[in-house]
Amino acid sequence: MSNSINIRNMIEGSRKKSKLAMFEKTIPYLLFFAAFLSVLTTIGIMVTLTVESILFFRNVSFREFFLQPELKPLNPSDPKFSILPLLGGTLLSSIIAMMVAIPIGLTTAVYLSEYATERVRRILKPLVEVLAGIPTIVYGFFAFTFVTPVLRELIPALDRTNILSPGIVMGIMIIPIVASLSEDAMSSVPNSIREGAMALGATKFEVAFRVVIPAAISGIIASFVLGISRAIGETMIVTIASGSNKNLTFDVTQSMQTMTAYIVEVTSGDAASGTTAYYSLYAVAMTLFVFTLLMNLFARYMTKKFREVY
Amino acid sequence: MNQVILKQKEQKEIENRKNESSIVYDTKKLNLWYGNTHALKDIDLPVQERSVTAIIGPSGCGKSTYIKTLNRMVEMNPEVRTTGKVHYRGRNIFDSSYPAEELRTRVGMVFQKPNPFPKSIFDNVVYGPKIHGITDKKILQKIVEKSLRGAAIWDEVKDRLKENAYSLSGGQQQRLCIARCLAVEPDVILMDEPTSALDPKSTLKVEELIQELKQNYSIIIVTHNMQQAARISDKTAFFLNGEVIEYDETDKIFSNPVDKRTEDYITGRFG
Amino acid sequence: MQFMDMKVVQSRMSKRLLLNQMTKWLFLASAIFGLLVLAVLLYRVIVDSLGWINIDFLTSVLSTKPEIAGIKGAILGTVWLMIIVGPVTMALGVSTAIYIEEYARPSKLTSFIQTNISNLAGVPSIVFGLLGLTVFVRLFGIGSVILAGGLTMSLLVLPIVVVASQEAIRAVPSYLREASYGMGATKWQTIKNVVLPVALPGILTGLILAISRAIGETAPLVVIGIPALLIPVPTSIFDRFTAMPMQIYYWTIDSVLVAEYAYLAAATIVILLLILFTLNSLAIIIRNKFDRRY
Numbered sequence: 055m056s057n058s059i060n061i062r063n064m065i066e067g068s069r070k071k072s073k074l075a076m077f078e079k080t081i082p083y084l085l086f087f088a089a090f091l092s093v094l095t096t097i098g099i100m101v102t103l104t105v106e107s108i109l110f111f112r113n114v115s116f117r118e119f120f121l122q123p124e125l126k127p128l129n130p131s132d133p134k135f136s137i138l139p140l141l142g143g144t145l146l147s148s149i150i151a152m153m154v155a156i157p158i159g160l161t162t163a164v165y166l167s168e169y170a171t172e173r174v175r176r177i178l179k180p181l182v183e184v185l186a187g188i189p190t191i192v193y194g195f196f197a198f199t200f201v202t203p204v205l206r207e208l209i210p211a212l213d214r215t216n217i218l219s220p221g222i223v224m225g226i227m228i229i230p231i232v233a234s235l236s237e238d239a240m241s242s243v244p245n246s247i248r249e250g251a252m253a254l255g256a257t258k259f260e261v262a263f264r265v266v267i268p269a270a271i272s273g274i275i276a277s278f279v280l281g282i283s284r285a286i287g288e289t290m291i292v293t294i295a296s297g298s299n300k301n302l303t304f305d306v307t308q309s310m311q312t313m314t315a316y317i318v319e320v321t322s323g324d325a326a327s328g329t330t331a332y333y334s335l336y337a338v339a340m341t342l343f344v345f346t347l348l349m350n351l352f353a354r355y356m357t358k359k360f361r362e363v364y
Numbered sequence: 365m366n367q368v369i370l371k372q373k374e375q376k377e378i379e380n381r382k383n384e385s386s387i388v389y390d391t392k393k394l395n396l397w398y399g400n401t402h403a404l405k406d407i408d409l410p411v412q413e414r415s416v417t418a419i420i421g422p423s424g425c426g427k428s429t430y431i432k433t434l435n436r437m438v439e440m441n442p443e444v445r446t447t448g449k450v451h452y453r454g455r456n457i458f459d460s461s462y463p464a465e466e467l468r469t470r471v472g473m474v475f476q477k478p479n480p481f482p483k484s485i486f487d488n489v490v491y492g493p494k495i496h497g498i499t500d501k502k503i504l505q506k507i508v509e510k511s512l513r514g515a516a517i518w519d520e521v522k523d524r525l526k527e528n529a530y531s532l533s534g535g536q537q538q539r540l541c542i543a544r545c546l547a548v549e550p551d552v553i554l555m556d557e558p559t560s561a562l563d564p565k566s567t568l569k570v571e572e573l574i575q576e577l578k579q580n581y582s583i584i585i586v587t588h589n590m591q592q593a594a595r596i597s598d599k600t601a602f603f604l605n606g607e608v609i610e611y612d613e614t615d616k617i618f619s620n621p622v623d624k625r626t627e628d629y630i631t632g633r634f635g
Numbered sequence: 636m637q638f639m640d641m642k643v644v645q646s647r648m649s650k651r652l653l654l655n656q657m658t659k660w661l662f663l664a665s666a667i668f669g670l671l672v673l674a675v676l677l678y679r680v681i682v683d684s685l686g687w688i689n690i691d692f693l694t695s696v697l698s699t700k701p702e703i704a705g706i707k708g709a710i711l712g713t714v715w716l717m718i719i720v721g722p723v724t725m726a727l728g729v730s731t732a733i734y735i736e737e738y739a740r741p742s743k744l745t746s747f748i749q750t751n752i753s754n755l756a757g758v759p760s761i762v763f764g765l766l767g768l769t770v771f772v773r774l775f776g777i778g779s780v781i782l783a784g785g786l787t788m789s790l791l792v793l794p795i796v797v798v799a800s801q802e803a804i805r806a807v808p809s810y811l812r813e814a815s816y817g818m819g820a821t822k823w824q825t826i827k828n829v830v831l832p833v834a835l836p837g838i839l840t841g842l843i844l845a846i847s848r849a850i851g852e853t854a855p856l857v858v859i860g861i862p863a864l865l866i867p868v869p870t871s872i873f874d875r876f877t878a879m880p881m882q883i884y885y886w887t888i889d890s891v892l893v894a895e896y897a898y899l900a901a902a903t904i905v906i907l908l909l910i911l912f913t914l915n916s917l918a919i920i921i922r923n924k925f926d927r928r929y
Contacts, residue, residue: 088730165662189851246479253473257655287759289854350757
């Protein structure tokens with residue numbers, strides 16, 4: 055009896071320590087500050103890019119930046135600042151990447167979700183995802199020292215740096231993004247719907263392409279968009295393997311610069327801080343940021359839409 | 365001379381078929397295992413055409429497994445093994461030369477829960493005909509009307525064929541699924557507790573529909589609702605622990621069962 | 636009226652079944668394609684690195700002469716970076732996750748924070764590099780040192796830790812919390828003594844994945860300005876540094892000038908991949924060992 059009273063007293067005693075209560079009260083604020091830091095990061099990115107871009111657009115008009123085709127940032131007498139060659143390079147490398155990643159990623163997803171037994175799926179899916187864990191610098195090395203030489207055997211006209219090889223390698227890197235997210239979307243289509251189609255005499259192929267894929271389409275599109283966004287933002291593969299040619303062209307055998315590779319070139323190059331050439335990298339980064347942000351928001355919207363159905 | 369013999373042979377075959385044809389599905393010594401679980405034991409069950417055959421029994425008695433064996437849907441589970449034979453119109457459905465996909469065009473299925481595709485009502489109905497090669501828009505249109513009428517849902521949906529099937533009520537969805545199944549003009553319709561997810565009003569509608577459908581189709585229905593079996597079926601099979609305990613005219617099963625276990629079940633002593 | 640013709644159905648059947656079979660194998664081939672490329676990549680890198688990886692390579696400092704160049708500085712630089720990235724992301728990431736999961740009421744602000752985190756995860760790493768360059772290196776004036784690189788990397792991989800921690804915290808069964816509250820524990824006591832210990836394996840898995848991502852990231856380091864040839868080995872967070880991916884980058888692009896640099900790059904890649912492989916195995920072990928212990 056007396057024993058229990060003692061414990062009670064001890065508890066009451068420790069309760070009264072106002073230090074504890076104070077600490078308890080400040081905790082949510084500390085945690086909120088941490089959470090808000092991620093918002094600050096976004097704000098930081100936006101402010102940085104905007105402020106420095108404004109400095110750039112003081113010297114260069116929107117018209118020059120978006121409409122004329124020449125990019126010669128370090129030309130001493132008459133520098134030209136157009137983003138078009140960089141957009142061309144980015145677009146082209148991303149298209150090539152998605153031409154690899156979409157067919158292979160989607161069919162991999164179909165195989166994993168519709169054909170593979172549970173055991174095979176459990177082994178194969180993580181293995182495919184390993185591709186996403188390889189650092190991009192390794193892919194860059196692979197594109198530059200292996201894929202390009204192999205491709206040059208096949209296409210003699212290929213330059214030593216070109217947009218084709220990094221495009222393909224980026225596509226391989228993006229396969230797991232498309233495969234994994236599409237597979238998630240397809241797997242969440244209820245089995246009863248598959249049974250309904252099979253009971254009508256549909257083959258697995260017909261079930262996959264005429265029922266499951268249409269049913270999962272918004273999730274699948276989200277995976278494509280995230281893949282493209284990844285390709286647009288990818289830096290090292292293109293920096294290493296596609297060179298720094300700033301011509302606006304659609305010849306994939308040529309060297310071409312992407313937005314990301316341009317940023318690398320300017321930051322690690324000789325453009326002195328404060329020059330227009332230096333500020334141009336922020337204008338390019340702003341464009342890159344806006345592109346990827348819009349795509350990510352769109353992908354998020356599509357995934358949400360998909361989740362609402364089931 | 366030869367031709368006469370041939371003609372006679374043909375005649376004979378037609379005769380044979382006529383005799384056989386009153387039996388649409390014939391199950392002989394069917395055994396089925398899920399891994400090590402013996403789920404169906406020596407099932408023998410001849411099913412009459414153009415009639416309703418009900419399969420009743422307590423949960424886990426194998427009635428759902430059995431009906432899913434009839435269109436080989438049960439094989440979606442890779443652990444399933446079968447022995448014995450199931451003849452559909454004289455052909456063993458387990459024959460390797462008989463693709464399950466072909467069997468399923470002749471044998472439709474309606475499931476426990478309505479499972480329309482997340483597409484328009486129209487697209488749901490034409491899915492089957494399309495995969496089987498019908499592409500003519502006018503014909504598809506006709507098929508849609510015919511099937512929806514057949515499933516007694518045409519009047520309710522004729523003005524909203526482009527709407528998503530999920531905008532329908534549960535009962536309507538189930539009749540849409542029946543229409544989807546009718547669209548491939550099956551010979552047999554398997555129904556796996558088709559009203560278990562429906563409210564009483566919708567259940568009644570589906571039951572009336574089944575009565576109509578048996579004019580043209582052979583229907584095998586699994587139900588855990590004995591009153592339903594008594595109301596709509598011509599013959600009833602009672603399953604227990606993977607065995608057919610009793611199979612007879614429905615009236616007889618419910619009024620005068622031979623086996624004590626059947627009697628216990630239908631009088632509600634277990635299950 | 637009859638629309639379906641069994642003859643047509645049957646005549647199309649074999650074609651459809653063949654298509655089904657063929658696509659099955661084709662899709663399997665496609666699933667394996669990525670793995671084949673991975674195998675070729677690993678094979679190439681390992682073959683190129685043969686004869687270049689040895690104790691001297693790991694313990695020597697950089698040099699322009701391939702025969703005597705080593706990656707001691709790069710390895711230490713990476714280690715120093717992780718000494719910053721680990722604690723910073725752990726503290727910020729777990730705090731953010733606790734706030735969102737345990738404290739925040741569902742509100743516009745909360746869902747904005749959540750959306751913001753998932754969007755940050757999609758921002759190209761090079762943009763983080765520019766943020767680091769502009770804010771840490773220039774604005775705060777700390778220069779291209781380990782601290783600047785580490786903080787930049789921390790912001791980059793923060794979403795990984797946040798999302799993993801959120802999932803881990805959400806997976807803690809509510810009866811455990813209720814048991815703690817039932818004994819009169821305060822919210823923070825419950826979180827500290829019940830929720831976090833149970834969620835720890837999931838959090839650690841997320842942290843390891845975040846660190847492996849940070850170890851391989853190159854673009855932000857390029858942008859904040861890492862010298863191509865830096866001989867001194869860093870000894871504090873205020874030292875200039877190089878890191879393994881940076882060294883791979885410089886050796887790869889300079890292999891045009893000196894062919895042997897490609898082998899040095901390959902050797903560094905092998906070491907880098909070995910580290911990543913070890914980390915990921917560790918994550919898998921933690922996940923399996925603590926999976927569903929409660």
